[in-house]
Amino acid sequence: MKKSHIIGIVVIAIAVFVIISTAGDASTYVNFEEAKALSESGSDKKVHVVGQLKKDADGEIIGVEPGEDKLTVTFLMEDNNKETNKVFYNKPMPPDLKQSEQVVVVGHYKGDIFYAKSILLKCPSKYEEESLQVSAVN
Amino acid sequence: MINLFIGNLGHLFVILSFVLSVASAYAYFRATKKEDISAQKEWTFNGRILFYIHSFFVVGIIVVLFLIIYNNYFEYHYAWSHASKHLPVHYIISCFWEGQEGSFLLWIFWNSVLGIILIKTNKKWEAPIMVVFAVVQAFQVSMILGLSVMDVKIGSSPFMLLRDVISDPIFAINPDFIPKDGTGLNPLLQNYWMVIHPPTLFLGYATTLIPFSFMIAGLWKKEYKNWIKPALPWAIFSTALLALGQLMGAYWAYETLSFGGYWSWDPVENAVYVPWIFQVASIHTMIIFKKNNTALKTSIVLVITTFILILYATFLTRSGILGNASVHSFTDLGLSGQLLIYLLAFVAVAIGLCIYRWKEIPTSDKEVSTYSREFWIFMGATVLGLMGFQVFAGTSIPVYNTILEQFGITSNLAPPAEQAIFYSKFQIWGAILIAIFSGTGQFFFWKSMDKSKLWNELSIPILISLAVSTVIFLVYNITQLSYILLLTAGVYSVVANSTILIRLLKKKSFKLAGGSVAHIGIAMMLLGILFSSGFSKVISLNKSGMMFSRNLSDEMNQENVILFTNETKTMNEYQITYKGQRVELAGVPGLPSRKLIRKTIDEHTVVANSDYIHNEKLVFATGDTLTILPENTYYEVEYKKDGEKAFSLYPRAQVNPNMGLIVSPDIKRQFDRDLYTHISSIPDPDTNTEWSDPVTNIVEIEERFFVNDFVAVLKKVQKIEEIEGVTLNQNDIAAEAIIEVQAKNKTYTLKPVFIIRGKMMGNLPAVEDDLGVKISFMNIKPEDGKFELTIETSQPDYIIMKAIEMPFINLLWLGTLVLMFGFTIAIVRRYKEFKRNS
Numbered sequence: 010m011k012k013s014h015i016i017g018i019v020v021i022a023i024a025v026f027v028i029i030s031t032a033g034d035a036s037t038y039v040n041f042e043e044a045k046a047l048s049e050s051g052s053d054k055k056v057h058v059v060g061q062l063k064k065d066a067d068g069e070i071i072g073v074e075p076g077e078d079k080l081t082v083t084f085l086m087e088d089n090n091k092e093t094n095k096v097f098y099n100k101p102m103p104p105d106l107k108q109s110e111q112v113v114v115v116g117h118y119k120g121d122i123f124y125a126k127s128i129l130l131k132c133p134s135k136y137e138e139e140s141l142q143v144s145a146v147n
Numbered sequence: 148m149i150n151l152f153i154g155n156l157g158h159l160f161v162i163l164s165f166v167l168s169v170a171s172a173y174a175y176f177r178a179t180k181k182e183d184i185s186a187q188k189e190w191t192f193n194g195r196i197l198f199y200i201h202s203f204f205v206v207g208i209i210v211v212l213f214l215i216i217y218n219n220y221f222e223y224h225y226a227w228s229h230a231s232k233h234l235p236v237h238y239i240i241s242c243f244w245e246g247q248e249g250s251f252l253l254w255i256f257w258n259s260v261l262g263i264i265l266i267k268t269n270k271k272w273e274a275p276i277m278v279v280f281a282v283v284q285a286f287q288v289s290m291i292l293g294l295s296v297m298d299v300k301i302g303s304s305p306f307m308l309l310r311d312v313i314s315d316p317i318f319a320i321n322p323d324f325i326p327k328d329g330t331g332l333n334p335l336l337q338n339y340w341m342v343i344h345p346p347t348l349f350l351g352y353a354t355t356l357i358p359f360s361f362m363i364a365g366l367w368k369k370e371y372k373n374w375i376k377p378a379l380p381w382a383i384f385s386t387a388l389l390a391l392g393q394l395m396g397a398y399w400a401y402e403t404l405s406f407g408g409y410w411s412w413d414p415v416e417n418a419v420y421v422p423w424i425f426q427v428a429s430i431h432t433m434i435i436f437k438k439n440n441t442a443l444k445t446s447i448v449l450v451i452t453t454f455i456l457i458l459y460a461t462f463l464t465r466s467g468i469l470g471n472a473s474v475h476s477f478t479d480l481g482l483s484g485q486l487l488i489y490l491l492a493f494v495a496v497a498i499g500l501c502i503y504r505w506k507e508i509p510t511s512d513k514e515v516s517t518y519s520r521e522f523w524i525f526m527g528a529t530v531l532g533l534m535g536f537q538v539f540a541g542t543s544i545p546v547y548n549t550i551l552e553q554f555g556i557t558s559n560l561a562p563p564a565e566q567a568i569f570y571s572k573f574q575i576w577g578a579i580l581i582a583i584f585s586g587t588g589q590f591f592f593w594k595s596m597d598k599s600k601l602w603n604e605l606s607i608p609i610l611i612s613l614a615v616s617t618v619i620f621l622v623y624n625i626t627q628l629s630y631i632l633l634l635t636a637g638v639y640s641v642v643a644n645s646t647i648l649i650r651l652l653k654k655k656s657f658k659l660a661g662g663s664v665a666h667i668g669i670a671m672m673l674l675g676i677l678f679s680s681g682f683s684k685v686i687s688l689n690k691s692g693m694m695f696s697r698n699l700s701d702e703m704n705q706e707n708v709i710l711f712t713n714e715t716k717t718m719n720e721y722q723i724t725y726k727g728q729r730v731e732l733a734g735v736p737g738l739p740s741r742k743l744i745r746k747t748i749d750e751h752t753v754v755a756n757s758d759y760i761h762n763e764k765l766v767f768a769t770g771d772t773l774t775i776l777p778e779n780t781y782y783e784v785e786y787k788k789d790g791e792k793a794f795s796l797y798p799r800a801q802v803n804p805n806m807g808l809i810v811s812p813d814i815k816r817q818f819d820r821d822l823y824t825h826i827s828s829i830p831d832p833d834t835n836t837e838w839s840d841p842v843t844n845i846v847e848i849e850e851r852f853f854v855n856d857f858v859a860v861l862k863k864v865q866k867i868e869e870i871e872g873v874t875l876n877q878n879d880i881a882a883e884a885i886i887e888v889q890a891k892n893k894t895y896t897l898k899p900v901f902i903i904r905g906k907m908m909g910n911l912p913a914v915e916d917d918l919g920v921k922i923s924f925m926n927i928k929p930e931d932g933k934f935e936l937t938i939e940t941s942q943p944d945y946i947i948m949k950a951i952e953m954p955f956i957n958l959l960w961l962g963t964l965v966l967m968f969g970f971t972i973a974i975v976r977r978y979k980e981f982k983r984n985s
Binding site: 012013016020023024027028030031034035036037038039054055056057078079080081099100101102104105115116126127 | 529706802
């Protein structure tokens with residue numbers, strides 16, 4: 010066998026390994042129910058849950074509680090299936106959390122609480138304005 | 148009045164430049180066809196003139212758009228959404244390319260410049276390469292065309308009027324309405340790196356077209372070998388620029404963003420990293436080809452891959468396909484279809500042409516010896532390809548979902564939860580191999596090698612690097628295998644390439660030193676990355692969170708500390724104290740304390756409360772009116788070591804009404820490490836301070852009492868004649884109480900005022916935010932010489948901050964400079980070779 014063939018086989022093997030490991034390391038978008046089922050089945054793989062902060066009947070955000078030392082935060086999040094769950098985030102509350110339109114939490118369940126390793130917020134961005142704002146008009 | 152003329156002019160220029168690029172492509176295409184020399188010359192001349200006029204209009208578009216931004220024509224959406232009146236002139240340049248359309252224009256501009264340079268320097272290849280250039284230009288300009296053909300939107304024009312983009316009732320009432328101010332430039336982009344990073348990166352993007360054009364021309368004209376020589380210096384130039392552009396971006400991120408580093412494996416970063424990696428591989432295979440005619444097919448494939456990946460990067464970052472996966476991709480302009488056609492057109496043409504000619508491309512069948520330079524370079528290129536492939540595979544995850552959806556399959560794949568780990572764990576092994584190959588490959592440059600010669604040559608560099616790296620990993624107590632190997636390989640690459648460099652210098656053949664200098668630079672960068680990322684240490688760590696739950700210790704570590712004003716905490720060897728807020732005033736040196744000024748109705752104007760002395764000079768005096776940059780607040784954090792003041796850092800935060808808290812770090816740069824500090828949170832300045840219920844204290848002079856756990860003393864009460872903001876009548880009586888509050892490091896004096904006007908009693912409370920204290924002087928009880936004070940308390944001002952130490956990060960920046968120097972030597976050499984032969 011020629012050297013180039015050996016190298017070719019090794020390269021293909023590594024490429025296949027890369028594909029498998031990418032598929033294996035890729036996270037998934039799930040809802041709270043699926044995330045919970047996943048953790049109960051013993052997996053500690055981190056998943057993405059997309060949702061919004063829980064709001065009461067008047068549209069006020071409820072359930073956002075910074076920790077006593079302000080270095081952590083817990084909040085209630087409603088996933089896209091309208092299921093609400095408590096999320097714990099071991100970092101100071103992101104300042105734009107309450108303004109967010111959409112919250113993506115990345116993490117996993119521990120007991121009944123979803124432990125978010127990271128939070129991605131989608132905020133009504135200044136740079137994607139669809140309408141004039143009063144402040145900009147005046 | 149709305150200035151319609153300028154926008155129409157700009158739009159006309161866009162359309163003309165599009166038409167001219169198509170015409171130029173056609174003329175050049177005709178020039179490649181004709182057998183007859185004079186017709187060929189004629190068509191070439193036509194193509195050239197058309198390209199020149201096209202370029203003239205491109206410059207016209209840029210001038211018009213710049214004037215719209217510069218003159219604050221907020222009737223135009225581009226000016227309104229990217230500029231504002233208070234923006235300093237040098238950032239107006241950044242506004243220009245903040246939007247997608249402007250950044251396309253920048254790219255188009257570079258393509259024009261490069262096209263003209265090629266016309267001037269390479270007559271032989273002019274016609275075929277300029278066909279490719281002009282076609283690419285046509286695609287690029289189509290992105291900003293802003294026309295609708297049969298209800299299909301082609302391109303997004305930067306010359307759209309605000310009223311046509313944004314629906315607002317005001318335009319129904321007054322179609323000529325012009326907003327008074329724009330929404331301004333993203334504050335994170337108001338940084339000098341954002342003035343030079345985009346032009347560099349886009350010049351890098353644009354230059355990838357040159358090797359690609361030569362390669363296409365070579366296949367097309369069956370000049371399978373000759374395209375390499377003119378393409379090589381440009382390929383090296385392009386690689387250098389892409390590297391420089393990425394590192395400028397990394398440096399900007401390090402200085403401005405607060406994710407705690409310079410690289411986050413964000414899709415937008417990866418989108419450039421992947422083509423760059425392939426381009427690095429391609430310049431190496433092209434060099435081998437020049438030496439001994441091998442690796443031609445590999446070079447062709449790599450050049451195609453690089454250019455296609457640049458188009459793919461453009462598609463990823465601009466089509467909106469990344470969605471939630473990236474924090475900083477462009478907004479979606481609805482161009483995804485058009486971008487996809489652009490990408491697929493070039494995939495089809497390049498791969499089609501390649502397959503069509505494949506059999507004719509000369510190859511060399513000889514087996515490459517392990518003791519040849521080709522073998523090592525080839526191995527290096529293979530490793531680079533695999534590294535690029537891994538990042539490509541991970542970054543494309545959002546694309547898989549979209550593709551599967553087209554087939555009706557719902558896929559819920561998300562990017563890896565921990566991107567940095569996902570990419571680094573693979574890339575580090577690639578980096579180890581690259582360091583080894585780049586150290587070893589250099590030894591084959593002079594002579595044919597065999598086993599024994601090679602070991603003779605290598606034994607000393609290997610021994611030196613083993614010794615050096617052993618010392619380092621013992622000193623730093625490195626235990627992770629991949630880190631030890633990268634350290635050893637990196638040191639080996641520096642030593643081996645330095646050995647070569649010294650030999651070259653002895654032979655006075657410095658012009659050949661590009662490779663070894665560039666490889667030393669890369670190895671230094673790898674070592675810098677290894678130390679600064681692998682051994683970065685959060686020093687604001689506290690483990691108090693462990694109490695929450697013991698079995699979660701790792702996740703429960705707090706990486707932030709909360710600091711109240713003037714409170715000192717110990718972090719590692721430092722005692723740190725938050726000293727209060729600082730502001731930035733126009734024309735005022737230093738950062739004066741927020742307490743020295745007070746706000747007025749205009750948010751850009753403030754009045755001085757007291758004198759400000761900086762470097763023993765009076766900069767402003769009480770009552771002066773000053774201009775403030777209202778967005779920025781700096782937070783003074785004093786670092787002490789063993790009780791001695793070491794330095795102060797001033798991390799910055801902006802509270803943006805739309806974007807929330809935007810923070811930028813401050814960095815203490817030391818020779819062997821950086822100390823990086825950023826704000827994570829501050830009290831919300833928009834919510835009014837919540838005061839506790841007032842508590843009444845009846846005190847006499849010199850009596851001690853407690854306010855918010857601090858000891859306070861009423862020093863005296865005195866009659867005053869004047870109170871700021873309140874005019875006193877003749878019959879009014881006013882008195883102020885002078886109260887000293889003893890905080891940990893400082894004594895504060897508060898002066899609440901009590902006023903009697905006729906039968907009415909009033910008071911002006913004194914507030915000290917540092918302490919979270921409000922004292923009101925409510926009454927005087929003359930019968931027993933006592934005074935009634937009420938005390939309200941709130942949370943004192945605080946910051947939550949994070950501090951990270953990054954060892955040897957300077958190796959990364961220094962390595963970058965060395966790399967650029969190496970590239971420069973190589974470009975000069977290869978360009979001279981091209982000139983000599985043409």
